[in-house]
Amino acid sequence: MSLEKLMEKFLEQSMEAEDNFYRLEEQRLQVEDKRREEEHSRELQMLQMLGQIFASIRMPSPAPTATPQPSFIPQTNLTVPLARPSLGNRNHPPALIDFASHSQAAGPGLLMEEGDFQFIERSFSLGTSGMDNVIPLVRNTIPPLTSKKHKGQDGRIGIIGGCQEYTGAPFFAAISALKVGADLSHVFCTKDAAPVIKSYSPELIVHPVLDSPNAVEEIEKWLPRLHSVVVGPGLGREDMLLKNAKEIIERSKLRGIPVIIDADGLWLVAKEPSVIQGYQRGILTPNFMEFTRLYEAMHHEPLDSSDHKRSAQQLSIALGHLTLVLKGEEDIITDGKNILTCSQEGSGRRCGGQGDLLSGSLGAFAHWAFSSPSDATKGMNPSLVAAFGATSLTRQCNRQAFHKHGRSTTTSDMIQEINSAFKKLFES
Numbered sequence: 001m002s003l004e005k006l007m008e009k010f011l012e013q014s015m016e017a018e019d020n021f022y023r024l025e026e027q028r029l030q031v032e033d034k035r036r037e038e039e040h041s042r043e044l045q046m047l048q049m050l051g052q053i054f055a056s057i058r059m060p061s062p063a064p065t066a067t068p069q070p071s072f073i074p075q076t077n078l079t080v081p082l083a084r085p086s087l088g089n090r091n092h093p094p095a096l097i098d099f100a101s102h103s104q105a106a107g108p109g110l111l112m113e114e115g116d117f118q119f120i121e122r123s124f125s126l127g128t129s130g131m132d133n134v135i136p137l138v139r140n141t142i143p144p145l146t147s148k149k150h151k152g153q154d155g156r157i158g159i160i161g162g163c164q165e166y167t168g169a170p171f172f173a174a175i176s177a178l179k180v181g182a183d184l185s186h187v188f189c190t191k192d193a194a195p196v197i198k199s200y201s202p203e204l205i206v207h208p209v210l211d212s213p214n215a216v217e218e219i220e221k222w223l224p225r226l227h228s229v230v231v232g233p234g235l236g237r238e239d240m241l242l243k244n245a246k247e248i249i250e251r252s253k254l255r256g257i258p259v260i261i262d263a264d265g266l267w268l269v270a271k272e273p274s275v276i277q278g279y280q281r282g283i284l285t286p287n288f289m290e291f292t293r294l295y296e297a298m299h300h301e302p303l304d305s306s307d308h309k310r311s312a313q314q315l316s317i318a319l320g321h322l323t324l325v326l327k328g329e330e331d332i333i334t335d336g337k338n339i340l341t342c343s344q345e346g347s348g349r350r351c352g353g354q355g356d357l358l359s360g361s362l363g364a365f366a367h368w369a370f371s372s373p374s375d376a377t378k379g380m381n382p383s384l385v386a387a388f389g390a391t392s393l394t395r396q397c398n399r400q401a402f403h404k405h406g407r408s409t410t411t412s413d414m415i416q417e418i419n420s421a422f423k424k425l426f427e428s
């Protein structure tokens with residue numbers, strides 16, 4: 001046998017061995033994830049029992065009418081703060097409002113029909129009892145840091161973006177996912193963007209494949225190992241890159257992977273809404289400009305900007321009850337049925353890249369929310385809970401960074417604040 005043939009055979013065998021390794025690894029991870037889910041569910045049940053005992057000690061004779069119920073509001077212009085007081089301990093689910101009967105939990109890859117137009121609006125800002133009632137739902141989904149886990153279990157996040165012009169955006173998104181607590185961040189970018197992104201951080205895994213002729217196949221190999229994908233930061237608008245991004249979204253949907261779409265990914269959605277329409281694990285994070293583009297593409301009429309909540313709800317419904325995060329002075333989060341508003345205090349500083357911190361961290365929050373048992377989110381759509389976690393965190397980072405750096409605040413300063421903002425919101 002010639003040396004060439006020998007080499008070919010050797011390469012084939014090593015590729016086969018590698019594939020086998022990853023197949024086995026994937027099976028092992030699935031078993032591990034299942035075990036973790038069961039453990040989480042058992043813990044929750046125990047806590048629930050404890051909570052009931054605790055509640056019965058605190059409220060010995062509750063009259064049926066004394067239990068505050070979440071209210072349905074068939075209009076957009078009312079704000080109902082959640083009324084039930086928190087017990088002040090994140091591990092007491094009974095202190096949370098029961099959303100189960102009012103919201104639709106998203107299942108893996110399910111398409112949702114347009115529902116009725118009734119929805120609940122819940123408005124939250126730090127310091128009010130309302131925020132106290134959603135933050136615990138976010139907390140319930142955050143995996144505890146224990147020595148029992150192996151690398152990768154708390155999240156392997158993929159970022160699809162990064163091209164010649166934009167290398168900062170995918171870096172901000174990927175590093176934010178890591179800093180929030182994901183174990184691995186992969187960036188799939190163009191060949192010329194890769195060395196630049198790698199040079200920013202040795203912590204990121206960077207694949208220079210997005211503009212290669214077999215980009216989709218190259219990236220698809222990694223999909224079984226990813227828990228969520230964030231499509232768009234620094235993607236650019238070149239047709240070939242948008243086409244590859246579209247195909248990656250389609251293949252992620254087939255696997256039920258949560259897909260967060262931001263920045264230039266939203267340009268793609270405005271051109272071809274069907275790419276994500278109705279996918280219940282899809283979350284869009286438009287700024288006002290991107291929102292206007294999407295709205296006008298879907299409704300074929302100019303946006304009436306007098307009522308952002310109503311417009312956001314209409315757009316979500318038109319997109320098949322997809323979760324939308326309309327960023328702005330207050331962040332509006334809706335799946336067309338429920339509206340959450342996050343007005344956590346930020347600052348007046350609007351430096352480029354803040355949205356990337358939001359979408360990257362949302363990659364991790366979305367994985368956690370979708371892999372939590374439904375009682376962790378009290379039946380609330382996991383996308384809403386994840387989005388609330390990411391928006392409150394981004395705004396808190398902005399606030400803390402501004403406190404230190406004032407008008408010189410940049411996204412890198414905000415990323416430095418992730419740990420302490422996270423602690424303050426979710427671990428105190």
Ligand SMILES: NC(=O)C1=CN([C@@H]2O[C@H](COP(=O)(O)OP(=O)(O)OC[C@H]3O[C@@H](n4cnc5c(N)ncnc54)[C@H](O)[C@@H]3O)[C@@H](O)[C@H]2O)[C@@H](O)CC1
Binds near residue numbers: 165168170287288
């Ligand atoms: N350091 C980097 O590499 C960064 C790259 N970025 C990337 O840059 C690309 C283009 O993003 P753009 O946001 O510029 O593109 P857009 O086309 O969405 O925005 C166009 C213009 O709209 C303006 N705009 C944004 N919000 C507005 C609002 N609320 N009201 C009125 N005008 C508003 C912006 O200033 C911008 O000039 C994306 O790929 C994005 O990810 C950004 O993420 C910023 C940081």
Ligand SMILES: Nc1ncnc2c1ncn2[C@@H]1O[C@H](COP(=O)(O)OP(=O)(O)OP(=O)(O)O)[C@@H](O)[C@H]1O
Binds near residue numbers: 328351
């Ligand atoms: N007027 C505002 N007041 C307070 N916070 C805001 C305001 N506008 C946006 N934010 C916050 O800043 C974050 C990023 O929103 P922004 O509108 O800057 O996104 P973006 O334009 O997509 O960002 P990027 O520069 O990364 O593309 C959001 O979490 C949002 O809560």
